[in-house]
Amino acid sequence: VTQAPERKALAFETIDEVVGELRRAGHRVSTPARLVIEALFRADGPVSAEHIAGAQGDGGTPLEMTSVYRNLERLQQLGVVSHVHMGHGPGLYALSPGTDREHLVCDRCGRVTTVDPAAFDAVREQIREAFGYRARFSHFPVHGYCQSCAEQLDASGHGAPHSHSE
Amino acid sequence: VTQAPERKALAFETIDEVVGELRRAGHRVSTPARLVIEALFRADGPVSAEHIAGAQGDGGTPLEMTSVYRNLERLQQLGVVSHVHMGHGPGLYALSPGTDREHLVCDRCGRVTTVDPAAFDAVREQIREAFGYRARFSHFPVHGYCQSCAEQLDASGHGAPHSHSE
DNA sequence: CTTAGTGCAAAACATTTGCATTTAT
DNA sequence: ATAAATGCAAATGTTTTGCACTAAG
Secondary structure, X not given: OOOOOOOOOOOOOOHHHHHHHHHHOOOOOOHHHHHHHHHHHHOOOOXXXXXXXXXXXXXXXXXXXXXXXXXXXXXXXXXXXXXXXXXXXXXXXXXXXXXXXXXXXXXXXXXXXXXXXXXXXXXXXXXXXXXXXXXXXXXXXXXXXXXXXXXXXXXXXXXXXXXXXX | OOOOOOOOOOOOOOHHHHHHHHHHOOOOOOHHHHXXXXXXXXXXXXXXXXXXXXXXXXXXXXXXXXXXXXXXXXXXXXXXXXXXXOOOOOEEEEEHHHHOOEEEEEOOOOOEEEEOHHHHXXXXXXXXXXXXXXXXXXXXXXXXXXXXXXXXXXXXXXXXXXOOOO
């Protein structure tokens, strides 16, 4: 299933690197800004703005949501951060190449399968050939039916009797 | 690029068919319910709840949003309707197999390319082989970079300098 | 008759905006 | 000193919920 990696867009490895990127772009680096960045580095996957607001290492005052959003926006503009949507919840933010986790969600049973991005290389390549697009399946999860649900549906005749509301 | 179709889940062709499906499931069919269904049949693509509320053929009172949502929910439960998300706007609803339009959106220039679902058959097949999933790329658009943006980014070195905020 | 479905008002939720104040530079 | 970024409050847009009332069966 797994293909050759070939990752390229170099990730930001340290907080200072990101801070530097901010300054290079003419931004100031305030305390909330730094805390947002720290939270992103501390996170082990995409996290919500809310999570970031409450996630200071020191147990200090939670960040203002406003400030979190403004910082995330700024960081996204710089390409340092990107966000994904899982289901209908809030957007989830992560340091840029960190969002590269592909999710397959079953519209019937709700099962979520997380796969290594490399597993999609062949698919991505095919899309590139067909449409010229460099697809990235990480912004939104890939929806569909998992094997067992697909089989059950095939058996039962009609279309999509249930749907996990998602 | 295009593969053999092999569509299967039979669509609902008439309003009465849908009404019948509702009753079969033990639901009553009120005037708002009927108007929502009519609006979906009248629509030529996925439409927002708001659109449906204001879209009666007769220029009567607009539907209650509440009622529209409740009916859409019910219809989704029955598999008659499904919804998709385009960008960060409201959910867009359509009669079930009607949402089968694949969208490629460029994260940089915002360009949206709509392609026939058949164009994705090869990709879908590959995913089926690799993960057992029957993928459906229509619930969320496929994100990525269009050819020209990808080329510009390749040229300029680093990761993702802009992003259309999406 | 019965109760599913409605209408209306209000809440919930994620996010954005305005503006006076703070603060990084 | 200057203007970027904050904090707070209020608005936005989408969807959900509570509840008394209406109407579909």
